[in-house]
Amino acid sequence: MNVGQSFRLAIKSLLTSKARALLTMLGIIIGVAAVIVIVSLGTGMQTYMNSQFEQVGVNLIQVMVYEQPGNRNADADDFYELAEKYPQYIDSVTPALTISGIVRHGADEYERTSVTGVSETVYNPETSQTVNGEQLEDGRFLSYVDVERNQHVCVVGSYLNEAMFGGRGVGQSLTIGGVPFTVIGTMRETADSTEGSGDDFIYVPYGLAPQLNGAAGGSGMNGYLVASTSEDTSSAAKGVIESMLFRIYEDSSWYQVITMAEMMSMMDSMLGVLMTILIVIAAISLVVGGIGIMNIMLVSVTERTREIGIRKSLGAKGRDIRGQFIIEAGTTSAIGGVIGILLGILLANVFTAVVGMVMPTAEGFAAIPSAGGILVSFGVSVGIGVLFGYLPANKAAKLNPIDALRYD
Amino acid sequence: MEHLIELRDVYKIYQMGDEAVHALDGISLTVDPGEFVAIVGQSGSGKSTAMNIIGCLDVPTSGTYHLAGVDVSTMDDDQQAEIRNKMLGFIFQQYNLIPKLNVLENVELPLLYGGVSASERHRRAMEALERVGLADKCKNLPSQLSGGQQQRVSIARALAGKPSVILADEPTGALDSRTGREVLGFLQKLNAEGDTVVLITHDNSIAVKARRIVRLQDGRIIYDGDAHDPRAVVQPEDEAAAGEAREVLNV
Numbered sequence: 062m063n064v065g066q067s068f069r070l071a072i073k074s075l076l077t078s079k080a081r082a083l084l085t086m087l088g089i090i091i092g093v094a095a096v097i098v099i100v101s102l103g104t105g106m107q108t109y110m111n112s113q114f115e116q117v118g119v120n121l122i123q124v125m126v127y128e129q130p131g132n133r134n135a136d137a138d139d140f141y142e143l144a145e146k147y148p149q150y151i152d153s154v155t156p157a158l159t160i161s162g163i164v165r166h167g168a169d170e171y172e173r174t175s176v177t178g179v180s181e182t183v184y185n186p187e188t189s190q191t192v193n194g195e196q197l198e199d200g201r202f203l204s205y206v207d208v209e210r211n212q213h214v215c216v217v218g219s220y221l222n223e224a225m226f227g228g229r230g231v232g233q234s235l236t237i238g239g240v241p242f243t244v245i246g247t248m249r250e251t252a253d254s255t256e257g258s259g260d261d262f263i264y265v266p267y268g269l270a271p272q273l274n275g276a277a278g279g280s281g282m283n284g285y286l287v288a289s290t291s292e293d294t295s296s297a298a299k300g301v302i303e304s305m306l307f308r309i310y311e312d313s314s315w316y317q318v319i320t321m322a323e324m325m326s327m328m329d330s331m332l333g334v335l336m337t338i339l340i341v342i343a344a345i346s347l348v349v350g351g352i353g354i355m356n357i358m359l360v361s362v363t364e365r366t367r368e369i370g371i372r373k374s375l376g377a378k379g380r381d382i383r384g385q386f387i388i389e390a391g392t393t394s395a396i397g398g399v400i401g402i403l404l405g406i407l408l409a410n411v412f413t414a415v416v417g418m419v420m421p422t423a424e425g426f427a428a429i430p431s432a433g434g435i436l437v438s439f440g441v442s443v444g445i446g447v448l449f450g451y452l453p454a455n456k457a458a459k460l461n462p463i464d465a466l467r468y469d
Numbered sequence: 470m471e472h473l474i475e476l477r478d479v480y481k482i483y484q485m486g487d488e489a490v491h492a493l494d495g496i497s498l499t500v501d502p503g504e505f506v507a508i509v510g511q512s513g514s515g516k517s518t519a520m521n522i523i524g525c526l527d528v529p530t531s532g533t534y535h536l537a538g539v540d541v542s543t544m545d546d547d548q549q550a551e552i553r554n555k556m557l558g559f560i561f562q563q564y565n566l567i568p569k570l571n572v573l574e575n576v577e578l579p580l581l582y583g584g585v586s587a588s589e590r591h592r593r594a595m596e597a598l599e600r601v602g603l604a605d606k607c608k609n610l611p612s613q614l615s616g617g618q619q620q621r622v623s624i625a626r627a628l629a630g631k632p633s634v635i636l637a638d639e640p641t642g643a644l645d646s647r648t649g650r651e652v653l654g655f656l657q658k659l660n661a662e663g664d665t666v667v668l669i670t671h672d673n674s675i676a677v678k679a680r681r682i683v684r685l686q687d688g689r690i691i692y693d694g695d696a697h698d699p700r701a702v703v704q705p706e707d708e709a710a711a712g713e714a715r716e717v718l719n720v
Contacts, residue, residue, distance in 0.1 A: 066574070066581065073569055371565045374526065375626070376554020376582040378547045463526050466565070 064388060071389035074361070075396065085357045086397030088350020089445065093398050093438045095343035097405025097430050102412060103336040105428035107329060112425060114325050116188070119292045120152070122299055123324065124285040125317040126306065135309050135316070137180075137267055140285050143305050150289055150298040155182040155192070157284035158270040162238025164263065166225040173257040174221065176237055178267035180208045183286070191248075192286055198222075200231035200246030203266060207245075211268040215242040219250040220260040237265065238273045295320045347441065350397065351449035358390050358453035369457050370465025379458035386457050390450020391443050398442025405438075406430050471538050473633060473665055474500035474523060479532035479542075481518050481688075492518040493529070494688035500667065502633075505660040507668040507679035507696065515688040517638075520669045524557055524636050525549045537633055554583045558627030562639035564619040566611040572598065572622050573607040579630040597625040601655070617648035624655060628664075635659065637668045641675055653678045677701075 075082040126135050137156040144151040158178035164171040184191050184202040191202075198219070207214050215235070222230040222244075230244045242265065252259035265273075270283075289298035299318050306316045319327075362369070369382055409428040416426050481493040492515045500506050510516040521527035522534060525541055526549070534542040541552055558579075559565075566575045576594040585593070598604045601621040603614075611619050620640060627635050637656060641649030657678060660666045668679055676682050682701040684692035692701055 070569065077569075367565070368567050371567060372578065372582070373550065374524070374553060374559050374565075375579040376550050376630075378550045378582070380547075381582055463521055466526075466561070 064384075067385040067388040068392060070385070071392035074389065075393060081357065082393065082396075085353055085393060086350070086400065088346055088353045089394050089397030089442050090350075090401040090404060092343055092345075092347035092350050093401025093442050094405040094408060095346060096340055096438050096441075097402060097434060098408045098412065098428070099336060099339045099343055100434040101405070101409035101428035101430045103332060103339075104431060104434075105409075105413070105426055107332055109426040110328055110332070111325060114321055118288060119321050119325075120289045120295050121192075121321045122287040122289060122295055122302065123319050123321075124287060124302055124306075126283045126285070127315050128283065129310065129315055133309060135306055136271075137285070139305065139309070140287065140302075143301060144287075147298070147301050148290075150294045150301055152288040152290045153182055155180055155286040155288075156267040157183065157286060158267050159282050159284075160237065160265065160270050160273045162240070162273040164221075164235060164237050165239075166235045169225070171221065171224075171256075171261070174261050174263060176263045176265060176273075178270035178273075179203065179264050180267055181205050183264070193251075195251055196249045198247045198249040200244070202246050203264060208266040208268065211266050213240060213242045213269070214245045214266070216246040216248060216264040217244055218248050218260040218262040220254045220256060220258060221263065222247040223254055224256075235263075237263065240269075240273060289320075292322070295322065347445055350394070350442075351445040354390055354394055354446055355449040355452060357393075358386060358450050359456070361389070362386065362453050362457040365457075366460060366465045366468040369460050370462050370468065373460070373462035374466060382460075383451075383454045383458040386454030387447055387450045390454065391446040394446025394450075395439070395443045397446075398439045401442065402430075402435050402438060406435075472499040472535070473502045473504075473537055474498070474667070475533075475535040476522070476529075477533045477535075479522065479529040479534060481515075481522065481527070482530045491688045493522070495532070496685075496688070496690055498683060498690065498693070500634075500665065502665050503660070503663055505657070505666045505668070505680045506683060507670060507676035507681070508683045508685060509670060509673065509676040509701075510685035511671055513687075514685040516669050516671070516685050518688075519685065520636060520638055520667075523634075523667060524559060525552045550582075554579055554630065556633045558630060558632035558635045560620070560623050560627050560635065560637040560640045562642040564611070564616075564623045564643070566619055566622055566626075568611055570610075571607070572603065572609050572611065572614070575611065575622060576607075576626045576629050579626060583630060593631075594625075594629050597629040598622075600628060601625045615648075616644050617651060620644060620648075620652050621655070624652070624659075628659070633665060635664055635666045637666065639670055640668070641670075641672075649675070 128134050137154070137158070140154040140156065144154050156179060160176040160178055162176060164174045164176065181203050190196045195218070200216070202216055203214065206212070217230055222228055225235060226233050226244070230247045232244065234241050234243050236242065250260055254260045287298060287302060289295040299320050303318050306318070307313060310316060372382060409430050413427045476496055476498040479493055479496045480491065483490045483492055494515070496519065508516050508519055518527070522529055525536070525544075528544070529542050532542065533540055536552065536556060541549065544552065567578070570578070573591070573594055576597055577590045580590040580593060595604055595607065598607055601624050603618060603621055603625065606614060606618065611622065614622065635656070640652055640656070644652060653675060656666050656668065666679070668676070670676050677696050679696050681694065682692065682696045683690055684701065694701060
């Protein structure tokens with residue numbers, strides 16, 4: 062077969078009609094670029110998320126306990142006892158208890174504010190942020206003494222700081238379930254500082270939770286963040302926590318224990334599903350691109366009927382002609398694929414720069430196209446050209462040489 | 470001696486609606502190696518159909534066609550392509566060069582499809598171009614050459630494959646009379662050097678350059694013999710034309 066000549070002819074005919082070639086390749090270019098960008102963003106997101114998890118601590122275990130009305134519930138003391146009993150597994154415990162008391166400041170009621178009872182360990186002075194990623198803006202966070210003595214002090218999110226105190230919250234006071242609290246610190250904005258958002262929260266010492274909840278008569282969901290001694294002991298720690306909780310509740314539906322590793326793999330699989338859906342959508346563009354190539358190849362076969370006749374009269378067999386047109390279709394889509402890959406890499410870099418500019422907190426996020434992804438998209442684009450080039454090529458191969466020679 | 474071309478009782482029948490058209494109506498014809506035969510006839514006489522069948526571009530409805538002793542009348546498309554590649558060299562009225570390929574690539578085409586190696590292809594194509602005197606134009610595109618030169622390129626292309634038969638279909642039809650004569654002179658020269666040439670034309674003054682004339686009318690052979698016999702160039706019932714023919718032939 063005359064692969065070399067077919068290839069050169071394909072390049073030549075692409076060069077002679079550049080606008081047409083570009084339009085033909087557009088679908089492939091967009092499809093390949095989209096796939097590259099999506100895969101790069103997905104991989105970048107995954108890497109970023111994993112590094113965030115590692116920053117928070119891969120040895121963390123999140124425990125959610127639902128309050129069982131009327132019966133005995135697990136409380137913070139149960140967890141601290143467990144930590145003392147298994148020091149080889151459990152390093153520390155940070156409670157995050159839901160408090161349902163109504164927040165008031167003067168005559169104003171803040172019904173949607175989430176009030177959480179925590180210990181001082183929820184805030185890490187080394188990274189200057191809480192386990193939820195909130196950073197201190199003004200004042201200080203709850204201290205060991207505050208928590209130990211159940212002081213009526215609190216730290217508020219940026220929404221309350223703005224809405225209640227016009228940004229000067231430190232030193233002011235508010236009431237939760239009728240109990241007065243003094244604001245000792247305010248946190249920086251993490252969401253958009255609106256009511257009910259991630260900035261509408263209050264942290265109080267956890268020991269006050271039973272009292273405040275008792276006053277409001279509420280029940281809810283309590284969280285505990287348990288740090289295992291190392292990443293390896295986290296499943297053992299999870300085991301002792303679960304057996305402790307099962308002794309209390311005798312029913313595993315009242316609580317949920319997730320290690321960071323489990324959470325990471327959950328997030329990864331969710332991201333995987335999301336990426337698959339996006340790639341499938343991008344792949345539709347590749348199919349449309351393939352149809353574009355098929356269309357232009359059909360036109361090309363008609364335009365070159367006479368050439369096909371000449372070649373046949375000189376002894377070209379059906380498979381020679383078919384090969385020529387398939388190579389041409391493959392070359393077209395391969396060039397489209399290369400352009401798409403370059404465009405995709407460019408866009409991925411642009412995205413990285415834009416994300417870095419718009420979200421300074423997402424430092425370390427980079428959408429990096431993988432070599433594997435690039436190779437696969439190149440292969441797929443060539444494959445699509447060959448696949449969609451087959452029908453027109455076959456039409457060319459089946460032309461009758463007499464009619465083809467007479468064609469004008 | 471074995472005939473190079475041997476058509477025996479060949480029919481080609483096309484179905485046009487309800488009517489069966491006999492493009493070839495029982496033709497028997499033999500051509501020996503080294504002959505220069507002109508197949509002459511007016512349009513509709515069946516000469517194009519005859520050329521298609523001799524050129525292995527088409528198969529007869531019935532009858533047999535042996536080319537160099539091989540029955541080619543029942544071959545499939547790819548087998549016919551192979552026969553065209555190895556045994557036949559075509560020269561067309563419209564030259565039929567591929568405009569995007571240069572002269573050398575055009576001449577190399579039949580060798581390419583014949584599976585000849587690149588260096589051998591180049592050597593044989595250049596040899597053929599030298600034979601037609603266009604070796605120096607080998608890198609030109611066909612559009613950069615005159616009509617006569619293009620036709621010589623197509624002759625070189627026909628020669629490159631070293632075919633048993635050169636089939637020329639109205640080779641001078643698109644040329645002015647001077648270059649037309651040149652091309653005919655070329656065909657005569659090739660024939661003198663031993664090539665078998667079959668020329669298809671409607672033009673008597675061209676046909677007489679051959680050594681033998683086969684005249685077709687309504688799908689039948691009405692004359693087959695020496696090109697210099699006055700009967701070769703006239704319709705049997707057309708006595709006025711016979712006088713003209715004698716003048717043309719100087720007999």
